Amino acid sequence: MVDPKHPDSKQSDAIGQSFKPGTRLSMPRTGLATLFTLLSAEGFRLVGPTLRNGAIVFDDIATPADLPVGWTDKQSPGGYRLEKRADQRAFGFVVGPHSWKQYLFPPKETLYQATFDPVAQLWRQSGNAAVGSGNGAGGTAFIGVRACDLAAIRIQDRVFIDGKYVDPAYDNRRKASFIVAVNCLEAGDLCFCDSMETGPEVTTGYDICLTEFDDTFLVQAGSGRGEAMVAQLPVQPASQAEQKDLASGLARCRRQMGRQLDTEDLPGLLFANLDHAQWDRVAQRCLACGNCTMVCPTCFCYSADEVADLGEDPAQRERRWDSCFSQQHSQIHGATFQPTIKDRYRQWLTHKLASWTSQFGTSGCVGCGRCIAWCPVGIDLTEEVAAIKADAETPVPLPAYQPVPTAQAAEPFATLFATIEATVTEVVAETPDVVTLSLVMPRGYQYRPGQFNMLSLPGIGEVPISVSGDRNGIVEHTVHRVGNVSAALSALRPGATLGVRGPYGSAWPLAQTPGRPVTIVAGGIGLAPLRSVMRSLAEQDRTTVARNIDSQWVRLVYGAREPEALLFNRELALWRQNAALRVAVTVDHSTADWTGNVGTVTTLLRRKEMPVDGLYLVCGPEVMMLAVVRLLQTAQIPPENIYLSMERNMKCAAGHCGRCQYGPYFICKDGPVFRYDQVAFLFGRRGF
Amino acid sequence: MTGTLNSVDARLFRGLSLFAGLDDKRLAKIASQFTPLDIPAEAELLQEGEDADQLYILLEGRVSLSVAIPGRAQHETVVSTLSRGQLLGWSALLPNNFWKASAHTLKPCRLLRASGKAIRDLCERDHEIGYCLMKNALVTVGQRLEDCRLQSLNIFGSEDG
Numbered sequence: 007m008v009d010p011k012h013p014d015s016k017q018s019d020a021i022g023q024s025f026k027p028g029t030r031l032s033m034p035r036t037g038l039a040t041l042f043t044l045l046s047a048e049g050f051r052l053v054g055p056t057l058r059n060g061a062i063v064f065d066d067i068a069t070p071a072d073l074p075v076g077w078t079d080k081q082s083p084g085g086y087r088l089e090k091r092a093d094q095r096a097f098g099f100v101v102g103p104h105s106w107k108q109y110l111f112p113p114k115e116t117l118y119q120a121t122f123d124p125v126a127q128l129w130r131q132s133g134n135a136a137v138g139s140g141n142g143a144g145g146t147a148f149i150g151v152r153a154c155d156l157a158a159i160r161i162q163d164r165v166f167i168d169g170k171y172v173d174p175a176y177d178n179r180r181k182a183s184f185i186v187a188v189n190c191l192e193a194g195d196l197c198f199c200d201s202m203e204t205g206p207e208v209t210t211g212y213d214i215c216l217t218e219f220d221d222t223f224l225v226q227a228g229s230g231r232g233e234a235m236v237a238q239l240p241v242q243p244a245s246q247a248e249q250k251d252l253a254s255g256l257a258r259c260r261r262q263m264g265r266q267l268d269t270e271d272l273p274g275l276l277f278a279n280l281d282h283a284q285w286d287r288v289a290q291r292c293l294a295c296g297n298c299t300m301v302c303p304t305c306f307c308y309s310a311d312e313v314a315d316l317g318e319d320p321a322q323r324e325r326r327w328d329s330c331f332s333q334q335h336s337q338i339h340g341a342t343f344q345p346t347i348k349d350r351y352r353q354w355l356t357h358k359l360a361s362w363t364s365q366f367g368t369s370g371c372v373g374c375g376r377c378i379a380w381c382p383v384g385i386d387l388t389e390e391v392a393a394i395k396a397d398a399e400t401p402v403p404l405p406a407y408q409p410v411p412t413a414q415a416a417e418p419f420a421t422l423f424a425t426i427e428a429t430v431t432e433v434v435a436e437t438p439d440v441v442t443l444s445l446v447m448p449r450g451y452q453y454r455p456g457q458f459n460m461l462s463l464p465g466i467g468e469v470p471i472s473v474s475g476d477r478n479g480i481v482e483h484t485v486h487r488v489g490n491v492s493a494a495l496s497a498l499r500p501g502a503t504l505g506v507r508g509p510y511g512s513a514w515p516l517a518q519t520p521g522r523p524v525t526i527v528a529g530g531i532g533l534a535p536l537r538s539v540m541r542s543l544a545e546q547d548r549t550t551v552a553r554n555i556d557s558q559w560v561r562l563v564y565g566a567r568e569p570e571a572l573l574f575n576r577e578l579a580l581w582r583q584n585a586a587l588r589v590a591v592t593v594d595h596s597t598a599d600w601t602g603n604v605g606t607v608t609t610l611l612r613r614k615e616m617p618v619d620g621l622y623l624v625c626g627p628e629v630m631m632l633a634v635v636r637l638l639q640t641a642q643i644p645p646e647n648i649y650l651s652m653e654r655n656m657k658c659a660a661g662h663c664g665r666c667q668y669g670p671y672f673i674c675k676d677g678p679v680f681r682y683d684q685v686a687f688l689f690g691r692r693g694f
Numbered sequence: 695m696t697g698t699l700n701s702v703d704a705r706l707f708r709g710l711s712l713f714a715g716l717d718d719k720r721l722a723k724i725a726s727q728f729t730p731l732d733i734p735a736e737a738e739l740l741q742e743g744e745d746a747d748q749l750y751i752l753l754e755g756r757v758s759l760s761v762a763i764p765g766r767a768q769h770e771t772v773v774s775t776l777s778r779g780q781l782l783g784w785s786a787l788l789p790n791n792f793w794k795a796s797a798h799t800l801k802p803c804r805l806l807r808a809s810g811k812a813i814r815d816l817c818e819r820d821h822e823i824g825y826c827l828m829k830n831a832l833v834t835v836g837q838r839l840e841d842c843r844l845q846s847l848n849i850f851g852s853e854d855g
Contacts, residue, residue, distance in 0.1 A: 529849065529850065530849075530850035531850075566850060567848070567850040571850065592775075594845045594846075594848075594849075594850070596758075596771065596772035596773075598769040600772070601758075601800050602775075603756070603775045603777075604758065604772045604773060604774050604775045605774050605775060605841055605845060606841045606844045606845050608840075608841055608844065609774070609837075609838075609841045609845075612837060613777055613778065613779065613780070626849075627849040627850060629844065629847060629849050630844065630849055633840075633844055
């Protein structure tokens with residue numbers, strides 16, 4: 007095999023020799039061109055570092071001449087400059103503004119298209135085939151992947167493909183990638199991979215690993231594909247001197263690391279110091295520009311929005327990189343949970359270095375230093391952590407990482423975003439701005455009270471809606487009209503179709519209800535996810551509880567803004583007649599004909615008995631839940647007897663998009679129902 | 695005025711938060727100031743603006759507190775409702791006071807009633823009673839203020855989720 011562009015790179019005698027897998031081999035510098043040719047011949051698109059606009063960026067490359075030969079980068083907080091090297095090394099730099107995530111998880115991607123079905127006269131969501139499937143049949147070869155970036159890819163794998171739900175587009179691209187890694191023998195001033203234990207040595211997750219010297223490369227295969235490729239390269243066993251140079255180069259690189267981060271107890275430490283003065287100090291410098299999240303090789307938050315076209319192109323759902331520094335990241339119909347820069351920086355750092363360990367079993371930081379170099383004001387996270395550590399409260403325990411059980415791993419995973427089409431059979435107007443949609447779901451659809459579904463309309467959008475009940479295969483969703491998607495859902499009529507995926511999230515602890523008094527506190531639309539619980543208790547308890555009514559009652563305390571905003575009036579009346587149920591309803595604002603209670607749910611609850619062994623299920627606006635929890639705490643109710651249902655900005659419902667984070671949790675996956683002691687350290691805290 | 699309470703009354707008064715913390719002797723003293731009272735539904739109990747001369751405790755039933763807004767419709771606006779065990783007419787604990795809201799019974803009610811002046815005099819004569827009563831009343835007034843704040847926040851508005 008001869009590279010047409012590099013006729014010098016003739017096959018050496020070594021080609022075809024077989025070496026023990028994983029052996030380090032020596033290859034002349036010209037072998038790199040051979041490698042590129044081989045990869046191209048196999049159909050791989052080559053992507054690697056190249057010089058552009060005064061930076062070393064990733065782009066399509068064809069030959070080793072496209073690499074930044076003889077260049078290096080000098081980095082400092084808020085600073086990045088290229089400099090000439092004294093030698094002709096092609097990988098003599100550390101990292102630039104780009105990372106491989108832009109290829110595996112593109113900044114902008116179409117998830118679905120809305121297509122018009124002329125027979126049914128309906129807009130439908132295109133199937134999964136529309137989802138991007140890799141970069142061509144041959145996939146992409148990533149040239150020059152550093153150990154820190156390999157660690158970053160492994161971290162994003164955990165986010166997108168290692169959980170219960172698989173992102174098909176990411177999965178396709180990941181499977182179609184060929185990784186040519188490079189060991190770092192020189193560290194930059196902002197490098198701290200040694201602290202994060204991600205580098206500088208490439209140890210796993212590569213097809214071929216290169217180590218660059220002045221005259222040769224060390225080559226090591228890390229996979230079957232890699233071995234097959236190495237067998238065709240002009241290689242020979244590495245010399246003792248080369249082996250020694252690698253070891254001494256890695257050791258020198260470790261000593262050169264310009265930054266370090268003390269990771270001991272870091273997750274618990276950050277969450278123990280959420281009110282540290284350093285957050286205010288860093289917020290005075292931070293511009294909330296989001297550069298750190300864009301250059302970070304592990305940041306994965308994205309938004310998913312319907313993009314309409316004024317021309318003839320169909321509307322499509324697009325996902326784009328989002329940043330926790332953007333206002334819309336933590337926003338739901340009018341409420342912004344992280345309104346200040348301090349909240350957002352704290353969210354970013356506590357997520358990156360702390361929450362990540364609970365969510366994915368690894369730190370979210372690989373020590374590449376990009377966020378320091380590309381911060382316009384030079385904020386250095388290692389300095390921020392050191393400042394907090396210098397004057398810190400004792401670490402608090404965080405929830406442990408819960409890997410997907412291996413038994414489940416053998417089963418096929420659910421595909422993220424795959425929806426089914428459901429038909430509306432009935433629409434009940436509960437209040438002027440709330441409707442209940444009854445949907446025919448496929449046979450076998452099961453949910454547990456408290457869980458939610460994602461409802462979507464092609465070309466309009468998708469929203470999380472809690473399941474409010476089911477009867478004979480008909481599943482009910484109660485929708486509050488607050489935005490354009492919920493308005494469109496509210497306007498549906500029987501016979502209409504919509505997209506459904508789910509159920510997602512945690513459920514109310516129904517198994518804990520027997521044999522103890524149950525108090526359900528609901529506010530406004532918060533009764534919807536609790537209606538199934540009420541129904542279940544109303545039915546189950548008629549025979550058992552009625553006999554034991556003094557100790558096993560069920561009480562509903564329900565509040566709404568005004569009488570006409572009360573949901574499920576017919577059922578409320580039925581429940582009132584049930585001997586096992588005690589129903590108390592109150593409104594904030596009365597009307598002339600209202601003779602019921604006026605006041606908040608806390609006003610009513612305070613007048614009722616609150617047994618310490620009772621079970622308390624609470625759902626409503628967060629400020630209401632906060633008032634209820636404070637009241638229950640005053641009444642000495644143990645936190646583990648209280649359950650709350652939380653709401654945040656849910657877009658993907660699978661813990662992938664990062665929008666609904668609540669400290670170490672994803673509301674969509676770990677919630678929405680939480681036992682209070684799980685969230686007590688955050689609940690009611692501003693900025694989360 | 696009797697020095698002791700019969701067991702029925704003792705249990706009743708002990709269960710009322712307004713009297714929490716009082717010893718038996720003092721509880722008997724204050725209990726003797728109250729007389730029971732039954733009122734049918736839809737009766738006016740207090741009228742906004744009138745002298746606050748009587749203190750009530752609601753034992754059974756439901757009472758609305760309402761405010762007349764000049765220029766608004768025929769009805770008064772109900773701002774709160776009270777039920778079992780609640781203090782009604784705390785304004786009478788202060789001298790020269792008037793009712794800040796009207797009170798109407800929404801259900802047949804059983805109440806305890808005492809003269810505001812008699813209770814205030816008792817509090818002045820025995821500061822132990824006075825401190826206990828005022829502290830307990832402050833808890834109730836504080837809770838109402840707290841609840842009232844929540845009620846005024848429009849927490850169910852779409853802007854607040």
